[in-house]
Amino acid sequence: MSKKILLEHINTPNLTNIDVYMGTGGYKSVEKAVKTMTPDEVTEEVKKSGLRGRGGAGFPTGMKWSFLAKGTGKPSYLVCNADESEPGTFKDRFLMEFNPHSLIEGMITSSYALGANTSYIYMRGEFTWIFPILEKAIDEAYAKGFLGKNILGSDYSLDLYVHPGGGAYICGEETALLESLEGKRGNPRIKPPFPAVWGLYGCPTVVNNVETIADVPWIVNHGGDEYAKIGIGRSTGTKLISACGNINKPGVYEIELGLPVEEFIFSDEYCGGIAGGKKMKAVVAGGSSVPILPAELILKTAKGEPRLMTYESLSDGGFATGTMLGSGGFIVFDENACIVRNTWNFTQFYHHESCGQCSPCREGTGWMEKVLHRIENGHGNMRDIDLLVDVARKIEGNTICPLGDAAAWPVASAIRHFRHEFEYHILHPEKVKDRNHAPVPVLQEV
Amino acid sequence: MENKFQFTAEATALANKIIKRYPEGKSKSALLPLLHIAQGENHGWLSVEAMDYVADFLKLQPIEVYEVASFYTMYNLKPVGKYVLEVCRTGPCCLNGAEDVIDYLQNKLGIKVGETTPDRKFTIKTVECLASCGTAPMMQVRMHYHENLNKEKIDGLLVEFADSKN
Numbered sequence: 001m002s003k004k005i006l007l008e009h010i011n012t013p014n015l016t017n018i019d020v021y022m023g024t025g026g027y028k029s030v031e032k033a034v035k036t037m038t039p040d041e042v043t044e045e046v047k048k049s050g051l052r053g054r055g056g057a058g059f060p061t062g063m064k065w066s067f068l069a070k071g072t073g074k075p076s077y078l079v080c081n082a083d084e085s086e087p088g089t090f091k092d093r094f095l096m097e098f099n100p101h102s103l104i105e106g107m108i109t110s111s112y113a114l115g116a117n118t119s120y121i122y123m124r125g126e127f128t129w130i131f132p133i134l135e136k137a138i139d140e141a142y143a144k145g146f147l148g149k150n151i152l153g154s155d156y157s158l159d160l161y162v163h164p165g166g167g168a169y170i171c172g173e174e175t176a177l178l179e180s181l182e183g184k185r186g187n188p189r190i191k192p193p194f195p196a197v198w199g200l201y202g203c204p205t206v207v208n209n210v211e212t213i214a215d216v217p218w219i220v221n222h223g224g225d226e227y228a229k230i231g232i233g234r235s236t237g238t239k240l241i242s243a244c245g246n247i248n249k250p251g252v253y254e255i256e257l258g259l260p261v262e263e264f265i266f267s268d269e270y271c272g273g274i275a276g277g278k279k280m281k282a283v284v285a286g287g288s289s290v291p292i293l294p295a296e297l298i299l300k301t302a303k304g305e306p307r308l309m310t311y312e313s314l315s316d317g318g319f320a321t322g323t324m325l326g327s328g329g330f331i332v333f334d335e336n337a338c339i340v341r342n343t344w345n346f347t348q349f350y351h352h353e354s355c356g357q358c359s360p361c362r363e364g365t366g367w368m369e370k371v372l373h374r375i376e377n378g379h380g381n382m383r384d385i386d387l388l389v390d391v392a393r394k395i396e397g398n399t400i401c402p403l404g405d406a407a408a409w410p411v412a413s414a415i416r417h418f419r420h421e422f423e424y425h426i427l428h429p430e431k432v433k434d435r436n437h438a439p440v441p442v443l444q445e446v
Numbered sequence: 447m448e449n450k451f452q453f454t455a456e457a458t459a460l461a462n463k464i465i466k467r468y469p470e471g472k473s474k475s476a477l478l479p480l481l482h483i484a485q486g487e488n489h490g491w492l493s494v495e496a497m498d499y500v501a502d503f504l505k506l507q508p509i510e511v512y513e514v515a516s517f518y519t520m521y522n523l524k525p526v527g528k529y530v531l532e533v534c535r536t537g538p539c540c541l542n543g544a545e546d547v548i549d550y551l552q553n554k555l556g557i558k559v560g561e562t563t564p565d566r567k568f569t570i571k572t573v574e575c576l577a578s579c580g581t582a583p584m585m586q587v588r589m590h591y592h593e594n595l596n597k598e599k600i601d602g603l604l605v606e607f608a609d610s611k612n
Contacts (some may be wrong), residue, residue, distance in 0.1 A: 076467075087536045090577040118469070125482065125520050126576050128589040161467040166478045166518025167576060183477035183504075183519040201472055242580060244538045249581035288537060288575075329579070331538050345537045349574050355517075435545060 003230050003254035005218045005238050006211065010098055016133060016208040018420050021101040029109045029217035030146050030365065037220075042113035046216060048224025050236035055081055055172070055209030056287060056327040058311050068114055069204040069301075076164075077205040078116040078268075080107060080213055081259040082123035083172040086287035087349060088329025091240035093208035094252040096123070096130050099214075100137040104160065106213035108146055109220050111158050114206055118159050121210075122177050125164040127146055134162050165378065169353035173401045174207040187355050188401035206439035211240050232258035235310035239328055241270075246280075246334035248272035261307040261314075262299050265332065278334040282418070286326020288346050289406030291413030292339070293323050319413065336439050339421045343414040344372035350407035361404040364395040368411055375422060378429025385422050389415055449502070451495040457483050461503065473504050477514055480504065481521055490530060491522035519573065527569035528563040529607045532586040535572040538579035547583045547595050548572065554604065567608065 009015060009024040021027070033042050047062025068076060080103065084092040094418055103121070111119045121134065138160055141147045149157045158297055163181055165171050171180045175189035178200050182191075199205020215237060219227045228236045235257040241264070244250045249272035255264065264270045265280070274280050283298040284290060299307055303320040307313055318384050333342070336404045351365035371384050392408035399405070415422060420443040453461060461480050468475040480503065484496045492515050501511045515521045522530070533548050548559065551570050555563055562569040578584040581593035592603060 034475075084577045085575055086537050087575040088579050089575075090579055093577045120467075124577070125478070126573075126586060129591075159467075163475070164479055164482060165468070166481065166514070167520035167573075168518050180478065181475060182472070183474035183510075183514065185514055201469065244579035244582065245541045250582075253578070331541070331579070333541065337541060342537050342540070345535075345540055349536050352574055 002254075002259065003238060004254050005230075006095060006099065006102060006214055006240060007252075007254040015098065016100055016137065018101060018137065018144060021099075022144075025221075026101055026217075027105050027141075027144070027146055029105060029220035030112075031152055033109045033112050033220055034151055034156050034401060039113045039115055042109065042220060045219055045224040046113070049215075049219045049227035050224075050231075050234060051212065051215055051219065051227065052235075052311065053209055054211035054215070054239065054328070056086065056289070058325065061208065061212055061338070064196070064208075065110075065114060065206055066397075067194065068206055069197045072204060074203040075118065076114055076116045077200045077203055078107065078111045078114050078119040078269075079177065079200060079205060079207045080119070081172060081174065081177055081207050082121050082210045083177060084186040084210070085124055085169045086289065086327045086329050087174055087346070087417075088244055088284060088287050088331040089327040091242045091252050092243075093127060093209060093326055094242070095132065095214060095240065096127070097133060100130075100133050101141070102214040102217065103210055104137050104141050105146075106216045107160055108141070108151070108158060110208065110213050110216050111160075111433055112151075112156055114214075116206075119161075120181060120200075120430075121160070121162045122171070122181055123162055123164060124171075127167050131162060131164065138162070168355075170355045170401070170403060173403065176401065178205065186354070186355050188403075190400055230256055232308065232310050233312060235312060239309070239325070241309070241328040241330050243271045243330045243332070245330075245332040246275045246337065247332045248275050248279065255309055257310050259306075259309045261309055264309055264330075264350065265299075271330075271332065274332065276334070276335050278336065280332060281335045281337055282333040282339065284323075284329070284331040284333075285411075286324045287329035288331070288349065289326040289409060290326045291319055291322070291403075291409050292417065293321075293413070294417045297321055297417070298323075303392055319409070320416075323413075338376075338435075338437070338440070339414050339418040340372070340376050340425050340432075340440075341435065343411055344369070344376045346410045347372050347407065350403065354403060356408070358399040360395045360398040361407060362402070364391050365407045367391050368407070372411075375425050376432070376436050378433060380422075380423070380426040380429075382423070382426055384418065384426070385415060449495050449499055451484075451488060451493065451499045453483065453487060453499070453503075457487055465504075472507060474510070476506060477504060477506070477511065478518070481511070481515055485521060490526045490528075491524060525562070525566075526571075527566050528571045528612075529567060529587055530571055532571045532573045532576075533576070534576050534582070534584055534586075536575040538575070539582040539584065542582040544583040545565075547585070547600065550597060550600060554600070 052058040171186040176186040180186040195205040280295040345371040392412040398407040584593040
């Protein structure tokens with residue numbers, strides 16, 4: 001069994017109750033932080049831990065915190081990004097539903113480090129049943145003196161609120177989230193200025209993912225150095241991976257970073273192998289936005305080394321032969337899955353979710369969707385494949401926020417690794433008419 | 447013209463409590479939560495009257511409310527059935543038969559995605575990833591996620607909804 005931090009006590013009955021949670025050692029980090037540490041000392045431990053943003057970008061959390069503008073005369077804010085909506089990702093939902101106090105405790109300790117006296121959890125509006133769970137947890141924390149005025153008799157005060165979104169993937173982008181929290185459309189802002197300088201209401205703000213924040217209590221309790229001992233190299237700690245697709249045991253798993261990908265997919269402790277005894281065709285390792293990899297490249301790098309669940313190993317080979325750890329949304333495709341249909345599906349998603357600010361993304365996602373619809377439905381032309389590559393290239397890097405890149409990468413990578421499936425759809429329209437058509441024959445070497 | 451839509455006393459109290467979560471002068475932040483309340487009080491959709499009421503409540507221009515309501519997918523700008531069946535259609539769900547679920551619902555209810563049954567009981571809507579990929583296929587109906595769907599489960603749910611008085 002590998003080290004568990006977030007899910008260590010997940011099987012304890014009634015963990016959503018604060019007394020039960022405290023019985024497992026919960027809320028100790030609040031006491032330790034506000035009574036024995038300065039805010040900068042907390043930030044220092046997070047820096048030492050090597051913790052990286054668990055929402056997808058993987059940016060070092062302690063460094064992000066240290067960018068927060070000081071002495072501006074304005075209040076500072078911590079905003080938790082609980083707008084989990086990256087296809088394939090359902091880890092934050094799990095954590096908030098079954099271990100809500102881990103997030104609340106992390107919010108308090110992190111807010112203390114950042115000097116924030118008001119903090120918000122921006123949760124996607126569809127998680128209707130989780131709102132009462134979090135609100136009850138917050139009420140319990142107030143009642144125990146972990147929230148409100150003069151927390152545990154210290155000078156530090158904090159109010160914490162949950163805010164619902166309205167249904168928009170783009171609000172997972174931190175500046176779109178802030179716009180949305182201000183009651184506006186979720187249009188991402190041009191950076192710089194970054195939220196650390198100009199965030200919520202024009203004040204210095206840190207936006208962190210649910211899982212990132214929930215990791216902070218352990219780091220404060222045990223020290224950043226201890227956390228850094230878990231994992232490999234610059235991929236420290238544990239990571240929640242939500243596994244789905246054609247596997248035997250879909251679900252949320254906490255892994256020590258560094259676990260071999262092969263073990264994760266095939267061992268009974270995790271995914272339990274491919275459903276129905278089929279072969280694995282491909283994997284999207286970090287949410288729909290990261291490049292898709294064929295089975296052989298997800299298990300081994302191009303150099304032939306075993307691929308590990310770390311930021312570095314998954315991106316080994318760049319986009320030519322690698323991918324990204326991303327959000328930890330791990331989607332497995334079996335041999336029957338149609339890569340063309342799935343790529344078309346993802347493109348519909350990005351077209352629907354584009355906020356419409358930047359022309360390359362607003363128009364490009366629609367073009368890619370139309371061309372892929374054409375290919376999937378047997379009206380494609382060989383030129384369409386290069387057209388898709390061209391459109392994807394022209395979206396990438398030409399938009400205000402990363403949604404453009406996120407829309408371009410799945411298309412570019414699917415064509416890079418599965419070009420023959422696209423060609424087959426174009427050359428044999430009669431064989432792919434039915435959406436449950438027989439799998440595209442595996443490419444034979446000539 | 448007089449606006450016929452208004453919050454109940456309970457909704458008004460909740461709205462005022464929500465506004466207090468945000469700093470003074472930043473009550474616009476309450477717009478999304480208040481639109482959820484308004485939609486709940488208006489049979490699941492936002493009429494112009496309901497949006498104008500929210501604008502008035504938060505002292506905003508109506509356009510500031512319309513542009514937000516039309517941006518987010520949870521807000522319905524047309525009348526919907528009593529039960530809106532929101533089926534996830536994104537990749538991971540499709541790997542586990544979401545398209546079959548959509549076909550089955552369309553055939554069973556005799557309506558297409560985006561339509562409402564003549565008795566105004568059901569609307570089928572497709573939605574993008576609801577973070578339920580490990581329990582696919584799934585649909586959201588009001589507060590609840592119905593997961594690991596199959597035909598029997600769907601049949602049972604439709605009977606339950608059809609018999610329900612709410």
